[in-house]
Amino acid sequence: MSKFDKPFIIFGCNGGFGTIFTNKLLSEGVRIIGIDLHNNASNSEAPIQYLSNPSLDDNAELQRAYSEARGIILATPEDVSIEILPHVLKHAHPESVVMDLTSVKTNIAKTVSDLNPQCGYVSIHPLFPPVPDFSGRTVAYIELANNASADLFLSLLDSWGATVVKMSAEAHDKATSVTQSLPHAALLAFGLTVLKSGVSFETIWTMSTPIQRTMLGLLRRVAGRDELVHFDLQNTNPYADAIRTELSSSLKLVSQASKEEKPDDFILIASEINAMLNAVQHQIDQVAANIVNLTPRNQKSRPSDSLDDLEIE
Template sequence: MNIEKVLILGLNGGFGKLFSNLLAEEGLSIFGIDLAPQPDKLAKCARYLCGDLSQPDENMLAIARQVDCLLICLPESVAFVALEHFIPAMSADALIVDTLSVKTTLAQKVTNIREDLQLLSINPMFAPDLGFRDNNVVTVQLSSGLRSDNFISLMQKWGAHVTSMTASEHDRQTAITQVATHAAIISFGICLTELGYDPNKALPISTPVHRTLLALFARITNQAPEIYWRIQVDNPYAAQAREAMSASLKQLADMAYANHQQEFYNALTRSKETLSPCLEELIAYASRIFQI
C-alpha cells in the first residue's frame, strides 16, 4: 500500500518545505495549506490553499478526503486543533504523520480515535536546513500499517538513521538530548551576557571548546525561539532535566568552594564511565569538529 497523495499542513515552514521537495522528487502529488497567500518559493506542491488550519474550511477538508497521507508540520497548539477537524475527514487506511516534539500528549489524544487510520509520529532530531542525510529521526508508531512502514522507508532512503520508541520512551530520552542540552547551551549564553561578554576581546584568546559552544548558542539564537521554548515547557520530564542540570552546576560550585579536588576528579571519572560505550567515537568526533 503505497503513498501517492500527501497533504502538508504548514507547507511554508522548515519541515513543510523539506518534505514537499523530497516527496515530490519521489513522484508523489503534494498539496499544501498555510497562512501565507502564496506557497513559499522553496516549497513544491500541485495545489496550495491559504487558510487558518485551526478553522479549516470545506475546501481544505475536501483535499484531506482525497489524499492517503496527511503530514502535520505545525506547532503543537495549532496541530491539536487541526487534528480535531482533519481526522474525521481522512479516508480509511490513510496515514497521518506529525513532527511534534512531545509524544505522550499526542498519544493520549489520538490513540483509539479512529482504528482504521495509520498514525506515525516522528521527531527529526535536527533543524530542517540540515536535511535527513546522516541525521537521526525518532519514530513512534501509534497505529502501524503498510503506509507508515513506507514512510519510514522513505526517510531511510533519504539517509536518516531511524530509531523506533514508545511515546513515553521518546519523551524521557528527549528530556536529556533536547531539554537538558538546550538548557545548558542557553544558560551558557545568558551567563555570557551577565558577565559582560565582549566577542572582540574574548574570541582572539578563545579555545576550540569555547568557540564550539559559542557557535551552538549562536545557532539557537538564529532559529525561531518558539521551538526551544516549547521543548522546555511541553516535555513532561523537562523540569526534572533542568533540576538535574541546576543541581550538577551547584555540585561543581560546592566542590570548588570547598577545594574538594579529589571529589572533582571522582565526578569526572564517573561521568566518563557513563560515556564508555561510545567514548572513543565521541573523542574522535570532537577532534573533527576542532579541526574544522
C-alpha cells in the first residue's frame, strides 16, 4: 500500500513539475485528481482523474475532491498560487498537506501565515529542471505548518533520493539571490556587453576560449528560454536588488584593480576568491577541469550551431 492511501490534487498537473510529480506519485500508487487548463496529460505515464470543471467557485466536484485528498500540490506560477491559496486553504482537509513549488518564498510564506492554515503546509523549491530523477538533486524545503501528511511527503522526497535542505523562507530567498538572481544577472550583463562590443558574433564565436563558450552556453539557457521565470527571480526576490548592486560594486573593484601599476590588488582579489572556493576544492577542481576540456566537435562550427556541437570530455 502507498504511504498515501488517499488521492492528491495537483493544480497545473500538465506543466513541467506538475507532470513530474504526477508521474512520481502515480508510481507510488497514489491516485491523482488533476486540475489544468488543458486536460491532456500527454507526458503522463498513466491516466489521471480530471475535474470536468476547473472553476474554483461553486464546484461540487472539487469540494468532494478536497474532502478526500490528503495532498494538494500547487504546480503553478507564484501569482496564481497566491491567488488561489485562500480558496485552497479554506477547503483543504485538516489532515492534508498543501505544497507550492514557487521559486521565491517570502511572499508565499507571508500569505500562508496570514491565512493561518488548519492543515499542513510546505513550500518546496526543486533546484533543478523538471526531470524524473531526483537522485542527488537538491530540494529546498520550507515547512510552514506541520502535520503527519507533511512528514509523509518529506519521507517520499527522501525515498526518491532528493537532497532535502530544510530552511526558512527568508534564508531561502537570501541564498537564491546569490545562487540564481546573481548568476542570471551577471550572465545577462555579460551578454549585453558582448552585444555592444562592436565585434561580430561570428568572430567572437570562432575565437572563443573554453571559458567564453561555457559562459555563452549558460547565457543561452538564461536568455533563450523561460524569460518570465528568470524575470520573476530578479523581480520578486526581496534580496535580488541588493545582490545586483553588489555585483556592480564588485565589477568596479575589479576594474580599479586592473588599472593599477602593480598587480597587488588584483592578486588579492583572486586570492580571497580562491580561499572561498577551497571549501569545496575537489568538486570545484573537477568542474574547472571539465571546462578546460570543453572543445568543439567541429572546428569550423558557425555561430548558429547547436550547443550540442560542444563536447565536455
